[in-house]
Amino acid sequence: MLAKFAFRNIRRNSRRSLVAIGTLAVGVFGLLFLQGFFSGLILLHKENSIHSRFGHGQIMTRGYWGQAFEKPWEHWIENPDQVLSYLKQVPHVQAVFPRVQFFALLSNNRINVAGRGQGVVGSEEKHFFNKMNFIEGGPLGERKDGLVLGVGLARALGVKTGDSITVMGQTIDGTINAIDTIVTGIFQVGMKEADDSLFQVQLEQAQILLSTNRIESITLGLDNENNWSTVAQDIQRAFPKNEAISIYVLDQVWAQNGELFLTALLNIFRLVFLGMILLAIYNSASNTVLERKRELGMLRANGESASDLIVLLCLEGLFLALIGASCGMILTLAAQALTTNGIPMPPTPGTNRLLPVKLNLELSFFITASLLGLLTSLAATLFSTLQVLKLSIVKAIRSAA
């Protein structure tokens, strides 16, 4: 009966209830939309990073990552064929890409520009690394003397597809060496640092330039990102001298810092939305107590304790919150349906490409947003109804209607 009474009380002042429900709906929608949007943004960048640069993770010799060496090739993987053939039969591993990385000068016979080169197996990488976003030409593919480079680097050199570029570097024993290449593609991965310095040539060509058979790293493509830790443990057991490093370490800027930044931003917005809900519900519940003083006095005269009345009023707040939160969730689902192609966003810091962000909504987001909305509403109702404790029954019964 108390629940029925509480539920019906919502309709007593329908305009006020609608305002409270609307505030809650907008609040929960805001919480969900922002979390879905930020999550979509992180997901987009992660996918971009995985399928344009790092894969799901990479294998290197232990201690190599993050260290600077005078002769880095001395720390490269010595037995690449053995490691590669093992990796190809590890469960969840779908693709393995041996790579070397080096610094070199790119020359178009007029000017020289420094760049960070990668030697890759072009014929195999073109399917997995499908987010390189070629704005001119295409991936390396089978072309033996091909070269693809970032848009910033291409602009600095003033080259287009089909132009010749000489890549000059040092062999591992310190001799100057060079290879001649043809530009087959210009990419824009969206990260300025990469677009301004990165270029790729065939692995064989890079090994000729460096005069080595070793490889620096092996990039892995998995069936599912969540299987990374299983795969990493397997590899490290088989090759203790090597270590498996995940995308979260390789791409710290986005995978960690970006996520931390967006989470902090989300928390600020959460405070704003929850503050809005708190004030709206507090106002609504306070007015309810004020307007229904006589009724509350009558109930107390008939033996209802102050805590009984607080329960009654909190139940009303809870019903309002449930309806509001449900409306907020429906609004968010509607927004998701309306933006299936993504919300076009200007480049984020450190990037240089427009990205259509899709709302990434997970069940846990709905639970979190609804619970935050419900708990804030309950807290606001509770604060405002505490004045019932001070209610004198006689004064309440005699108060003006």
Place this chain on the structure above:
Amino acid sequence: MNTKSTEAIYQCIDLAFSYQGTEAREHVLRGINLLVKPGDFKCLTGPSGSGKSTLLNLFGLIESPQQGQLLFQGKPVNGLSEDQLNQWRRFQIGFIFQDFQLIDVLSVEENVEFFLTRQKVPSSQRKAIVQDALAQVGLYEHRHKRPQQLSGGQKQRVAIARALAKRPSVLIADEPTASLDTQTSRSILEQLKAINEKSGVTIILASHDPMVLEYGVEEVRLKDGIIISQSQGKRHVS
């Protein structure tokens, strides 16, 4: 919950009550000595400010005695905890207010049933009690209506049924006819008298209305916070 014993429902011994006014304490009740027995039908009368409402509030246990003693069913009310007072109000006392105080969002039936659910009366029994209470005030056919669909007299009868359904020892009625026309007032008073005679429930009401005295109630006349007379009213003949 009617008290069948001869033990007094209320006993006031030198009861006094005062409010803090703007300048000095205002003594609303002084030296009240009064006995209310089971089945009594008493009417507190007197001019405004005579203390009848305060005495009624003390009987309703919604105001606490300040001086002297008030015994309810032989037990002193002074110093009782809020929980104990709530229990007594929930089970022993039914209220009838001048402005009915029905809950608009509940139907007539639900209004009457509400305090039974709070008394945790099983639903199987509740239905019969509600039916009986509404039948006593002649409103069973209106049980599905909302209070706003009823006339003033009907609303007051619902309020009586609600108070009655609690099966209290005592009904406290504050100016129950003040908002009603003469004919409706008569019908309400007849109803109360019939309830008093039939079920033996003690009724204490406060009223300005001299018509109340035509219903054989015992008048307790107050003036300036003192009982100046107690007398048996004359029996009304329709």
